[in-house]
Amino acid sequence: MSPHVARRALSLVRQAAPAQATAYLGLSLLSGLAPLTAAWLTKLVIDRLVAGSVQWLDVLALTAALVGVGVAVALMPHAVRYLQAETGRRVLLLANSRLYAAVDRFVGLHRFEDPVFLDRLQIARSSGVSGPGDVLDGGLGAVQALVTVGGFSGTIFVLEPWVAVAVVSAAVPALLAELALSRRRVAMVTEIGQAERRELFYSGLLTNPQTAKEMRLFGAGPYLWHRMAAEIRTINDAHRRIDRRQLAVQGGLAMLGATVAGALLLSVVRSAVVGTLTVGDVALVVAAVGSVQSALAGLVTQAVSVHQALALFGRYLAVVDAGPDLPVRSEPLPTLPLRDGIELRDVWFRYADDQPWVLQGVNLMLPAGRTTAIVGLNGAGKTTLIKLLCRFYDPTRGAILWDGTDLRDLSPKELRRRIRAVFQDATAYDLTARENIGIGDLTALSDFPRIERAAQQAGVHDVITRLRHGYETLLTRIFFSEADRADPDTGVVLSGGQWQRLSIARGLVLDKPDLLVLDEPSSALDADAEHGVHARLRAHRTGLTSVLISHRLGVVREADLIVVLSGGRVVERGTHADLLAHDGEYARLFTLQAAGYRSSDPEAFV
Ligand SMILES: Nc1ncnc2c1ncn2[C@@H]1O[C@H](COP(=O)(O)OP(=O)(O)OP(=O)(O)O)[C@@H](O)[C@H]1O
Numbered sequence: 001m002s003p004h005v006a007r008r009a010l011s012l013v014r015q016a017a018p019a020q021a022t023a024y025l026g027l028s029l030l031s032g033l034a035p036l037t038a039a040w041l042t043k044l045v046i047d048r049l050v051a052g053s054v055q056w057l058d059v060l061a062l063t064a065a066l067v068g069v070g071v072a073v074a075l076m077p078h079a080v081r082y083l084q085a086e087t088g089r090r091v092l093l094l095a096n097s098r099l100y101a102a103v104d105r106f107v108g109l110h111r112f113e114d115p116v117f118l119d120r121l122q123i124a125r126s127s128g129v130s131g132p133g134d135v136l137d138g139g140l141g142a143v144q145a146l147v148t149v150g151g152f153s154g155t156i157f158v159l160e161p162w163v164a165v166a167v168v169s170a171a172v173p174a175l176l177a178e179l180a181l182s183r184r185r186v187a188m189v190t191e192i193g194q195a196e197r198r199e200l201f202y203s204g205l206l207t208n209p210q211t212a213k214e215m216r217l218f219g220a221g222p223y224l225w226h227r228m229a230a231e232i233r234t235i236n237d238a239h240r241r242i243d244r245r246q247l248a249v250q251g252g253l254a255m256l257g258a259t260v261a262g263a264l265l266l267s268v269v270r271s272a273v274v275g276t277l278t279v280g281d282v283a284l285v286v287a288a289v290g291s292v293q294s295a296l297a298g299l300v301t302q303a304v305s306v307h308q309a310l311a312l313f314g315r316y317l318a319v320v321d322a323g324p325d326l327p328v329r330s331e332p333l334p335t336l337p338l339r340d341g342i343e344l345r346d347v348w349f350r351y352a353d354d355q356p357w358v359l360q361g362v363n364l365m366l367p368a369g370r371t372t373a374i375v376g377l378n379g380a381g382k383t384t385l386i387k388l389l390c391r392f393y394d395p396t397r398g399a400i401l402w403d404g405t406d407l408r409d410l411s412p413k414e415l416r417r418r419i420r421a422v423f424q425d426a427t428a429y430d431l432t433a434r435e436n437i438g439i440g441d442l443t444a445l446s447d448f449p450r451i452e453r454a455a456q457q458a459g460v461h462d463v464i465t466r467l468r469h470g471y472e473t474l475l476t477r478i479f480f481s482e483a484d485r486a487d488p489d490t491g492v493v494l495s496g497g498q499w500q501r502l503s504i505a506r507g508l509v510l511d512k513p514d515l516l517v518l519d520e521p522s523s524a525l526d527a528d529a530e531h532g533v534h535a536r537l538r539a540h541r542t543g544l545t546s547v548l549i550s551h552r553l554g555v556v557r558e559a560d561l562i563v564v565l566s567g568g569r570v571v572e573r574g575t576h577a578d579l580l581a582h583d584g585e586y587a588r589l590f591t592l593q594a595a596g597y598r599s600s601d602p603e604a605f606v
Pocket residue numbers: 113351355358376377378379380381382383384385424
């Protein structure tokens with residue numbers, strides 16, 4: 001196991017809980033010494049007692065010391081347990097903070113779509129974060145066991161050297177066998193990572209309020225539950241294989257230990273009979289052999305748990321230390337307010353080398369201060385294009401230029417401070433209405449007038465003020481607010497269109513972004529709401545650089561420039577009037593939709 005991983009684990013412990021870990025270390029060492037001290041004191045008391053006419057004062061000090069050790073032995077485990085738990089809690093908090101900070105630093109989305117990386121992340125989240133705490137516990141347990149083993153083996157060695165050698169040597173095969181088992185266990189944790197993630201996925205589908213409707217209506221529950229049970233069986237099979245191997249190995253080792261102890265007992269009793277050992281010696285050796293054997297077993301277990309914790313912490317470090325997923329310049333160029341526009345220059349893109357091209361040589365200028373609408377059939381690449389504008393991915397070929405500067409030369413953080421987007425699949429957070437909007441710009445969380453203004457622009461202010469706690473209403477029925485713990489008041493669930501308006505407000509809460517992206521912002525709105533929201537959005541967009549994607553061609557006709565994407569290529573561009581005059585794809589789609597709205601013939605609707 002790499003010493004580097006052990007150093008990182010211990011350094012994390014030192015930073016998370018320096019005082020607690022030091023006290024834990026000290027008490028663990030004392031706990032290791034206590035049984036040895038007690039055994040020696042017992043031997044001395046017994047030897048004095050059997051030596052003949054003994055005075056009370058002769059054994060009083062020794063007995064008092066023995067009582068003191070007994071009290072310490074009784075108290076120490078509780079103190080050690082508290083310190084262990086407290087250290088563990090602090091370490092877990094720091095390890096989790098570092099993990100989520102590292103995940104948050106990933107600039108792009110590739111890793112969140114890579115099953116291999118997600119397996120690694122699952123291990124880091126579930127077992128890796130507790131690695132440093134486990135290393136410390138195992139390490140201290142091992143040190144404590146070592147002290148006991150060292151002290152008692154020394155004691156036995158003084159009395160019967162070969163007994164000490166026999167007891168300690170019997171532990172070597174145990175250590176080797178347990179380490180081999182530990183390696184298998186770590187491999188098993190990696191192997192079942194995917195099955196564990198699937199189990200969580202099915203469990204989420206079966207219990208999530210968002211999926212509960214379809215589960216019930218389609219009767220899909222049993223199908224998913226069976227798949228979940230299959231994953232649990234796979235996980236159980238892997239655990240069972242290891243458990244059975246462990247049973248065989250540990251059974252064999254227990255037999256070996258018991259045989260060694262039995263043989264030694266016969267031998268020391270015989271030595272007492274022939275007079276080479278005193279009765280006190282026999283008591284000491286018997287106690288010592290038992291203690292050494294159990295301490296050795298403990299030592300092996302702790303060594304194995306350290307080995308396992310280090311291996312899993314190594315997986316955690318692989319995530320925490322994963323370099324940037326997209327190249328980021330160490331000294332990025334400043335992201336200045338947009339003056340001329342954003343240019344896509346011969347942009348080619350595919351999600352992976354084995355995937356088809358999604359964008360194929362797109363050349364496009366999004367002029368500053370204007371609205372560009374992008375239209376096209378499903379799968380044409382519209383959303384992909386805006387994901388590239390936000391730099392969630394880099395073009396496979398070509399470049400995107402912010403006033404002539406390649407996005408790759410800018411700081412992604414600075415760039416994103418200048419962009420706001422309302423995504424087609426915006427998230428409904430199980431938080432309050434205020435937080436659901438304020439998350440679009442965290443500085444707005446404490447700037448209520450901005451939140452209110454964004455809600456008004458998105459046409460959702462009246463909806464929110466009608467809620468029982470207004471902007472502080474929890475928009476979920478899966479939690480209740482902490483303030484209401486005594487008298488829980490469940491939150492509310494908004495309708496699809498109300499949620500969409502809320503997500504528009506989230507996109508508008510940042511005052512005057514340089515680029516505003518609206519991907520199907522009104523697909524769930526009723527006709528009145530759509531009309532009102534678009535009228536307000538148009539006013540809001542004035543002078544702003546914006547990109548609007550919509551299948552409802554009625555709302556894109558006002559755009560300064562309309563771009564038609566087809567199969568990842570720009571096939572038409574111009575104003576609404578230009579494109580109608582051109583009589584191409586846009587004109588075909590627009591006419592089809594307009595006819596659908598006007599006609600009483602149901603066949604005319606698309
Ligand atoms: N994360 C992804 N990984 C792999 N392929 C993807 C991913 N996202 C989208 N695609 C593929 O890229 C193509 C373009 O998808 P995109 O979402 O950009 O289309 P769109 O024009 O926005 O479609 P729609 O009108 O349906 O929203 C589709 O074939 C889709 O399957």
